[in-house]
Amino acid sequence: MQIDFRTITEPDNFVTVPEGLYLCRIAEVRPGVARDGSERWSLRLVVDEGDHAGHTAAWDSLTWSEKGVYRVKRALEAFGFDVSGEACVEPGDLEGIQVRARLVHTTWEDPETGRRQERMTVPFLGYESAEGHASNGESASSSNGAERGTMAVSDDSPF
Numbered sequence: 001m002q003i004d005f006r007t008i009t010e011p012d013n014f015v016t017v018p019e020g021l022y023l024c025r026i027a028e029v030r031p032g033v034a035r036d037g038s039e040r041w042s043l044r045l046v047v048d049e050g051d052h053a054g055h056t057a058a059w060d061s062l063t064w065s066e067k068g069v070y071r072v073k074r075a076l077e078a079f080g081f082d083v084s085g086e087a088c089v090e091p092g093d094l095e096g097i098q099v100r101a102r103l104v105h106t107t108w109e110d111p112e113t114g115r116r117q118e119r120m121t122v123p124f125l126g127y128e129s130a131e132g133h134a135s136n137g138e139s140a141s142s143s144n145g146a147e148r149g150t151m152a153v154s155d156d157s158p159f
Contacts, residue, residue: 014119015105017052023130024048024057024101026079029091038065041091045101045122058103058120071124078127102126 028044041064045057062072077083079097103120110117 012117016055026097034063060122098130100128
């Protein structure tokens with residue numbers, strides 16, 4: 001077998017925690033635009049308890065597209081928002097919220113450059129309320145505080 005190892009690139013590794021369920025805090029929200037033109041909020045999740053406390057666990061995105069809004073609804077519900085009706089939510093409303101996030105290891109290859117990245121991701125329904133659940137064998141002692149996002153109920157809500 002002949003191979004030129006100069007053409008082999010090492011994956012960029014952004015994995016800072018093992019796979020599992022973690023109590024995380026949304027440390028940062030960056031508004032942006034998805035490839036389809038929909039609004040997208042990128043969330044930086046930081047582990048809030050245990051051996052990995054303080055580590056950035058993952059970056060995740062909420063995409064406000066027709067297909068993505070179901071995940072947005074489930075995520076906001078896990079974040080403590082009332083999703084039973086109409087909502088008015090801004091990116092800054094999410095900062096500081098605690099949530100349990102299931103993290104899985106993924107490897108992604110950029111189709112243009114061929115460069116590989118390893119990172120942790122949150123699956124489609126990978127968020128749970130921070131209330132009353134244990135993460136990685138630890139007890140749940142933290143709370144989101146008061147219920148967030150009191151909203152007017154409307155039958156024509158996209159949720």
